Amino acid sequence: MRAMRLIPPPDSREEIAQRLQVIANHQHLNAILGVNPDAMAIAEQCYQLRRAGSPIGPLHGVPLIVKDNIACASWPITLGCKGLTALRAVSDARVIQRLREAGAIILARANMSEFAFDVRSRSSLGGDVRNPLQPALTAGGSSGGSAAAVATGMADAALGTDTGGSIRIPCSYTGLVGLRPAYRRDMLDGVAPLSLSKDTVGPMAHCVRDAALLHAIMHGKKPIEPERLQLNSVRFGVIHALEGEESAQRRVWHHALDKLRGAGATLIDIELPILADVKLQKCLSLSEFQVAINGWLALQQNGPSSLQSLVSSGEYLAEFSPLLEQMLEVNSLKTPQWLSGRHFQRRLYQAIRHAAEQERIDVLLYPTVSRHPINLEKMPPGIAPELAAISGLPALTLPCGVMKNGLPVGMELLATTRDEHFLLSLALACENVLHAF
Template sequence: MKLPLLIPPLECREDVYRRLQTISDHKALNAILQVNPLAAAEAEYWHQARQQGQPIAPLQGIPIVIKDNIDISPLPTTLGCIALANAKAQRDALVVQRLRSAGAIIIAKANLSEFAFDVRSRSSLAGDVLNPLMPGVTAGGSSGGCAAAVAADMAVAAIGTDTGGSIRIPCSYTGLVGLRPHHRHELLQGVAPLSPSKDCVGPMVKSVQDAALLNAIMAGKPLRPLRPAPLKSMRLGVLTELAGDSPQQLRVWHAALNTLRNSGVELIDVTLPILAEVASAPCLSLYEFHVAINAWLAMHPPAPASLSELYQSGQFLPEFSPFIAQLLSHKTLKTEQWRSSRRFQRKLREAIYQLVHTQRLHGVIYPTVSRQPESLEKMPPGCAPELSAISGWPALTLPCGVSATGLPVGLEILCAQPQEDLLLSLGLACEGVFS
């Protein structure tokens, strides 16, 4: 079901019941960690409001899945971890408050990579999230449960988080539209941290219009119609270094570029020398997670009191034990390593800005990931998702075709703009070309 701009479904109550049944029918995908027990009652409330002729809210009756690292009171916020199975949220996250005020029904909380650590969604609470398009491969991560839920029609939309590609990677794997907005720290209220300097909250949906609507509501911005950028005036840089080496994906990618050219889009091959530094750039989550998660744990009793206590409990995926031990060694912020990482953020941000503006580009494009998933194990996505994550500039992924393997290929657009308006306009135009 497409989420029509500002026109909620007429029979939201029946739709929510249908989605709840779909969740039950697709348990084997491991996409959902917990169903909201109040979802049916909320659907009844909005049904009665409509029957009584009350003003229609922009998301009235729309069923949405939320990643289980975002607070929804009074449900636990588990991060997919057994040790946090009872870590109750005291109040809704800010973005959830805004979605609910707009009439959305939070139907369930989605499985994820435990602690949002990985580009594959595997947790100690529910195991691997399977890709609905091909259950033998991963749905990606860390917001894989969100992607699987929308792709399998368990919900109209999902809200995920993105620190290094965690919205865009699973959306690429499942053929969805995923938006990583411009980094706004204030929207992280009620969101479990991984790296506060990079964390973002964004929509995972089936159309660019839907992404624009949800993004505006979560950001507290006025709702305005989204119009596609004129194709014949679009000038996009193609980051050729990020094309990858997968023959199946490259065939789709080059066909997508030809489709854009034939539609009047001006494509310019460009290079970004700083890309050579991205793969080896210091990871901010190494230095920020320990301090940030300790503060979060203190607000979610009866969770373990600290990361150290959680680690000592052993109640998490054993494969993460060495990584958590490494995280525990970074006990304070503002070390020289942290400062070096922050300097690289600014350096990459400026390099992208200079590329876009010296070449007079509206944005740059590249495949969202370097290759498609092949199993339930993690497939290194390449450094493409990190361009937006490290720089803070917004990025949007949308499907541009399907490879011979039967899996979709994602095209990512990145804009050096502090707002998402231009990015979404470009995405809407490209979506029309590929549909």
């Protein structure tokens, strides 16, 4: 079992000082957009409370990194965009409030793909986030700064957002555990939107137990240790159509499946005919972004009044101009394209549920991405991350092995219900068997 790292430190002052040094030593990765100027003062407060025997909660003095589209009161919230540098969050996002109440120290804001548009984290404010394992490669996106920060030890966990794979892809690239929870609109209070019907916020950590702890706290629940499931009672539905064509990844992937099989798991080959339709879907963010971001900008201070005014300023990555112009053409919901996308969400959810019921499947299993990065440019990850993103079901990626080039391979578990506790328990059982990274 991989040890938990999110344990309150005996001296939060030393802890924060060490993490700040790690951040300073890894500026070349472009993972961080800004550090909390009050971090050491908060660490001192935590230290004094511990000395007095009054720790705040399960995360007392634990540093965390937060993607820069999640509001932290009075801090900048830029989405990585030069045109939003004047924005200051009015209040904490709901998830940040709960983490602070549990004693966490929000240490820094993570770089990201500008506006969370991409599966590569490049922004006009922070440049390209580089993969700590191989800095010539992208760390993935759009939560790449969060992943790079955790992988290098700037903190032992971070928050990201996931609309189409933005937690799971960078976690797969960097050998981390990343949870995309089930879609719940009420959890997005204080999170800058990309897609009103697909956005989620979730934890990125070194192990399943840490991800489970953060998930519980973020959702206002009492932390409960994931159950110790026996894999011989589990039926996995393996989607071979999502394995991709990289021979190095396939070797690692099939070795991981053999380990699960050797531990008693039942692996059943599953075909989802609806995958062909998933490939053809246009992202709902094309239809939703302008409406969503305009509503969000109206609540902010010191920023542009609308997406149109931001685009007119020219203060963003020029390569996103065609995409932004396309988004500006859609200024209302319930267009035919939007209605079609929403209908497909229900179709995919029903198709997954039907396959699970027909074959008595507990969880679907496939590689998190079909291809790995070869440089700093984006590498299309395939359609696998969209299964959770479109259906609204929770999914988790965890490392299942390492290729000869040193890059990890991520295994994604897609729940067939909205039960994250079962998903985390199953992921913990898999992690114990794989011992992958």
